[in-house]
Amino acid sequence: METALGTIHYGVKNWWWYIIIGFLFIVTGIAIYTQPADGYLGLRILFSAVMICSGFMQIFFSTANSNILKGCEWILTSGMLDLVIGSYLFLYPGLTMVTMPYFLGFWLVFRAFNAIGSSFEFKNLGARGWDWFFFGGIALLALGSLIIYYPATDLVNIIVVSGSAFILGGFLHIYKAFQLKSLKN
Numbered sequence: 001m002e003t004a005l006g007t008i009h010y011g012v013k014n015w016w017w018y019i020i021i022g023f024l025f026i027v028t029g030i031a032i033y034t035q036p037a038d039g040y041l042g043l044r045i046l047f048s049a050v051m052i053c054s055g056f057m058q059i060f061f062s063t064a065n066s067n068i069l070k071g072c073e074w075i076l077t078s079g080m081l082d083l084v085i086g087s088y089l090f091l092y093p094g095l096t097m098v099t100m101p102y103f104l105g106f107w108l109v110f111r112a113f114n115a116i117g118s119s120f121e122f123k124n125l126g127a128r129g130w131d132w133f134f135f136g137g138i139a140l141l142a143l144g145s146l147i148i149y150y151p152a153t154d155l156v157n158i159i160v161v162s163g164s165a166f167i168l169g170g171f172l173h174i175y176k177a178f179q180l181k182s183l184k185n
Contacts, residue, residue, distance in 0.1 A: 013064045017057045018177035024050055025170030032163035043162070044089055044100055050166075051086025051107070055079045078114055081107075101147050101158060108144025108165050112137045115172050127179050136172045140165060 028050045032043065058079030062072045085103055115137030122130035143165040150157065 014061050015177050015180040017061045018173045018180065021054050021057050022170040022173030022175075022177065024053060025166045025173060027170075029163045029166030029168075029170060032159055032166060043159075044093060047100070047104060047162075048086045048089035051082045051089065053086075055081070055083030055086055058082060074114070074117075078110070081110065104162060105144050105147035108140055108147065108169075111169060112141035112144055115140060115176075118176060122179055122183075125183055127183060129175070129179070133172060133175060133179070136168060136175070140168055140172070143168070 028046055031046060035042065056079070058075055060079075062075035062079060065075075066072045085107055089100065089103060116134060119130045119134035119137060122133060143161050146161050147158070147165075
């Protein structure tokens with residue numbers, strides 16, 4: 001079975017997209033903490049914009065590296081999922097006010113499984129520090145599960161959990177970028 005990082009013969013192209021996504025996530029997490037008065041509608045717009053940008057960047061990354069990375073379909077799938085969820089959140093504001101915690105929670109859980117899977121791929125390739133990526137994925141899984149399990153909590157809890165998840169996700173993306181940059185057979 002081929003993995004997304006299974007065979008790397010050349011340097012990974014456009015690895016720096018993950019740095020951009022990471023900084024975008026970190027800025028979003030900080031904005032969630034610093035602008036809680038903007039309310040739930042502002043969070044919906046922010047989440048949708050970040051997801052759409054992340055989706056386009058992942059789609060671009062996967063297509064640019066399809067000849068270098070085997071199994072790049074998972075990155076493409078993640079990008080398309082981000083694009084679909086972000087577009088849905090943006091286009092249907094009334095409906096998403098009720099469903100946003102579920103979308104956010106399941107999206108974070110998907111990202112967590114992606115991070116955990118990537119950590120094992122990094123381990124198989126002999127990359128150092130793969131365990132940090134693994135534990136970051138576990139923490140992201142816990143935060144996403146909290147949102148799914150308690151979707152009707154007050155705005156303060158959603159802000160704290162989602163802000164923390166975005167900041168953690170940002171650091172994981174930046175870490176992944178540098179791991180991808182350093183990998184070659």
